[in-house]
Amino acid sequence: MVRLTRAQQQQRTRAAVLVAARQEFAQYGYGEAKIDRIAERAELTRGAVYSNFAGKRALYLAVLADTAERARLDAEPPPEPPDSVAGALGAFARVWLERLPLAGDTPGSGHLQLRSLSGVVDTEPARAALAELVSLEALLLALALEPDTALRTRTVRVAGLALTLLHGAAALAENAPGAGDPFDLARAAEHLAGISLSNDAEPAHLAYVGPARPAEDEWAAPHGLRDEIDGRRVDLDDDGVVVVLGVRRLSAADEAVRSARRRDKVTLVVVTSDPAEIGRLARLRIVDLVACLRRVFAAGELPRLRVVFDDGGTVAAAVGQGSVDDFTEVAVRVRDGLIVARADGRGAGHAVAAGPVRPRKAVEPPPRPGAS
Known part of the structure; x- marks a missing residue:
């Protein structure tokens, strides 16, 4: 035995x-x-x-997260990805709407099918975290909609409107299964691509964000982490920007991505003081969204932002953040195995991503044999 x-x-x-x-x-x-x-x-x-x-809520979120993870693993890219933002929004809506319960479904099966959070997100910290997660979801969808252009505020807002439409339809269908025509909703999502919105504008507080602090600290890159976007191992030894955000500051990821240089590798590290519940809620929402994205967009069109969950606090410790909570906001720029810039507090990701990048160290040639 x-x-x-x-x-x-x-x-x-x-x-x-x-x-x-x-x-x-x-x-x-x-x-x-x-x-x-x-x-x-x-x-x-x-x-x-x-x-x-820890309790029924944590267990329920674990079940939903496990369901979403299975869906992500099973997701396959389409044979012909959409060739326009409108087409992509419609295709995303159709995939997303598959979760809606049909007329005749029992409330229980509908809850799991919907990834229902009714009665689950009933505390102020969880509600605040969910609002920030919606902002991050809109950012990820926007990055997939226009992968080859600079991120525009308008695209993020359109993505947010599409998600608002879909979540509203889900809330209605949960209480009235069969309500709402999925084909009409998908067409409505397509039309959002042409909606008239005000011009892009930077968040007002960015004008008051101070510059990142220069540094020259050894970078002990943590290992064993996974990118939630592509499911692969994350190599934080790469040059780039690492932004550690608490779940109640996730909307700041938009600032970091928008400020980063085209070739920068930007890694968002999500932390929380409550990994058992709010951490699982965050993982559920991101993994669930990615499962839908992978069925609509080709692998090369998935968001270029890397998303990592740091439940053990290893990345936060590596950047010098001794403790984390839901409001944590700290960022570093890594180059040649060193942390070369740091910032913390509101706007940290923007400060590091937008700051100057020092030139690479010149590599001195080895001395010639016999040289004095």
Whole structure:
């Protein structure tokens, strides 16, 4: 008989809890689900469930995040990607709307199908984080819509309007399954590409952001991280800009991306003081969005922004941020294995990305043999 290690046994227990929880939430929805029934379904004790998840909310978010991750892994790019912003918005809407429950669906299956957060996001920190996540989702969609041009405020706003339309349709369909014609909604999303909006303008506070501080510190790049956009390992040894943002400052990612040079590699590192719940909420939303993007856009058209979740705080520590919370905002520029610029506080990403870049160090040739 093979004896499992403690880590293997914990992994098996966690998997059993997720399977049981998925069945419970599908049958009863979030509000009526019970931890006792989940434990019974998994043939475990109530304590075993709580040893892996802090509570019902954390467990529900874990189930949804696991569902979104599976969808991302299964997502395949289209044979012919859209050739216009309008076409891309329509295609994205059609993929996104597949989650809407149909007439006759039970409330429970509709909740899981919708990635419903009804009754889940019921605290001020979670609501504030969700608002910031919507801003980040709009940024990521905008970067996919126009991958070969400089980021425009108008495109981000159009992407935000499209997401508002889709989330509104989802909220209606959750309470009235079958309401709203998906084809009409997709056509409406297409028309947003031509909507008249005011001219681009920089956020007013950027005029008051001070310059980044020059530095020459060793960069101990953390390893074992994953880019949530393409699912691959992230190599932070590369030259570029690293921006660490708490979940209540994620809208500042727009400033960093807009200010960065065309060839800069920009990495957004998401941190939170509550990884069990708000961290899972953030991961769910981003992974779910990426799963849709990957079915609409070719791999080369996915957002060039790299997104990393730093639950262990390793990246934050590497940039010199001893502790993090939901309002953290710190950025560094990395070049030749050194941190060459730093900034923290409001506008940190903009300050580092827009600041001057020192020239590379000249490499001195080795001395000639016999030279004195």
